[in-house]
Amino acid sequence: xxxxxxxxxxxxxxxxxxxxxxxxxxxxxxxxxxxxxxxxxxxxxxxxxxxxxxxxxxxxxxxxxxxxxxxxxxxxxxxxxxxxxxxxxxxxxxxxxxxxxxxxxxxxxxxxxxxxxxxxxxxxxxxxxxxxxxxxxxxxxxxxxxxxxxxxxxxxxxxxxxxxxxxxxxxxxxxxxxxxxxxxxxxxxxxxxxxxxx
Amino acid sequence: xxxxxxxxxxxxxxxxxxxxxxxxxxxxxxxxxxxxxxxxxxxxxxxxxxxxxxxxxxxxxxxxxxxxxxxxxxxxxxxxxxxxxxxxxxxxxxxxxxxxxxxxxxxxxxxxxxxxxxxxxxxxxxxxxxxxxxxxxxxxxxxxxxxxxxxxxxxxxxxxxxxxxxxxxxxxxxxxxxxxxxxxxxxxxxxxxxxxxxxxxxxxxxxxxxxxxxxxxxxxxxxxxxxxxxxxxxxxxxxxxxxxxxxxxxxxxxxxxxxxxxxxxxxxxxxxxxxxxxxxxxxxxxxx
Numbered sequence: 272x273x274x275x276x277x278x279x280x281x282x283x284x285x286x287x288x289x290x291x292x293x294x295x296x297x298x299x300x301x302x303x304x305x306x307x308x309x310x311x312x313x314x315x316x317x318x319x320x321x322x323x324x325x326x327x328x329x330x331x332x333x334x335x336x337x338x339x340x341x342x343x344x345x346x347x348x349x350x351x352x353x354x355x356x357x358x359x360x361x362x363x364x365x366x367x368x369x370x371x372x373x374x375x376x377x378x379x380x381x382x383x384x385x386x387x388x389x390x391x392x393x394x395x396x397x398x399x400x401x402x403x404x405x406x407x408x409x410x411x412x413x414x415x416x417x418x419x420x421x422x423x424x425x426x427x428x429x430x431x432x433x434x435x436x437x438x439x440x441x442x443x444x445x446x447x448x449x450x451x452x453x454x455x456x457x458x459x460x461x462x463x464x465x466x467x468x469x
Numbered sequence: 470x471x472x473x474x475x476x477x478x479x480x481x482x483x484x485x486x487x488x489x490x491x492x493x494x495x496x497x498x499x500x501x502x503x504x505x506x507x508x509x510x511x512x513x514x515x516x517x518x519x520x521x522x523x524x525x526x527x528x529x530x531x532x533x534x535x536x537x538x539x540x541x542x543x544x545x546x547x548x549x550x551x552x553x554x555x556x557x558x559x560x561x562x563x564x565x566x567x568x569x570x571x572x573x574x575x576x577x578x579x580x581x582x583x584x585x586x587x588x589x590x591x592x593x594x595x596x597x598x599x600x601x602x603x604x605x606x607x608x609x610x611x612x613x614x615x616x617x618x619x620x621x622x623x624x625x626x627x628x629x630x631x632x633x634x635x636x637x638x639x640x641x642x643x644x645x646x647x648x649x650x651x652x653x654x655x656x657x658x659x660x661x662x663x664x665x666x667x668x669x670x671x672x673x674x675x676x677x678x679x680x681x682x683x684x685x686x687x688x689x690x691x692x693x694x695x696x697x698x699x700x701x702x703x704x705x706x707x708x709x710x711x712x713x714x715x716x717x718x719x720x721x722x723x724x725x726x727x728x729x730x731x732x733x734x735x736x737x738x739x740x741x742x743x744x745x746x747x748x749x750x751x752x753x754x755x756x757x
Contacts (some may be wrong), residue, residue: 300572311753316747317526321526321527321535449549
């Protein structure tokens, strides 16, 4: 009933083992199906959240505007997959399996319209709730490195932490740029903090 | 099992496509004509709007379409300390009937947030607010104090007399901030009698464009007409509760000829399209 990606999110090790055992080679365009679905998700949910509308024009322009997010995810995946030791899984298949672990972020994006409609300011809700997919995805990437790329447990753990750091650095850098730089962001955080405790 | 998976995916994809088609077909806002009051046209504006790329979720083009739905005649794209999204404004196709989009910036410092509207290059934070206002004026723009609560330490008389407007209507959960914005406006009016009351949505990623708005008495429907109205203080700010702030004579004229607000000509179809698209997307992600 539920998709293999959902199964993978809740039982990453066992599901990755099952998928690797299928040993199914795929073409490069098939490996882009999951990233394309992630982009479609963003392109549908973001305008829905902001305008309470969904139109073909909104979906197309949002896909163009937010395509860089999926491109960054693809680049990060390629950085980890390309130099990995031979594991019997071809590059395209490994990239497909990498994106099969996208479910925590997908669920978070899917729920954004509900998260941002609460009484709490949306910046706070979104900023705090993104911690859930960040941590959840680390568990999945650890299983990916062990099972798909055939790394030992400690190397896989180090890689998963390194991946988490890369994501945090990129998200923070984009967030700081969008918020107007470090002093502006610190000012916002301090004002929010004072508001919460006054 | 494979057949069931394909069936689920097909139904989900169909629901998503149906949602988008219905949403596209029902997205028809009625054409609005500006309200005329004596020698002026009354336009509805929102001068504090965040866009993508930046910390807003919609591109300037998408925001312009949203402005039509929200009944906004003019808005400014004002991201924090950067000018990437406002540069995209120049790429928008021009249309006499479309809402006017003005490049701007929210100059964001620890001590102040200052909105610059009608500038053509980025203005860096750091100098005192009065000096920044002079920089904005040198670019032909106007300076507006953004959500000027007590948390910002810049509001001395020299700053208040140098700026062109102050946000008196801004969406807030807490009453104390609303009171602070009113107090700032009252102080500003004492040192700068022509300072314009401004209503802004500060929209980032929730449905709020035009939630608070500025009603402008313009001589012509153009960027210069809009900026002149703000410089002369010919504005009335309106908050999300429908309360007005500004000169009583202008408020009276607005009450007599109120510009329309957000329109939702097909609410049932719109809700159906959202439900179908969201459900279809969820099905594509979650079901086998």
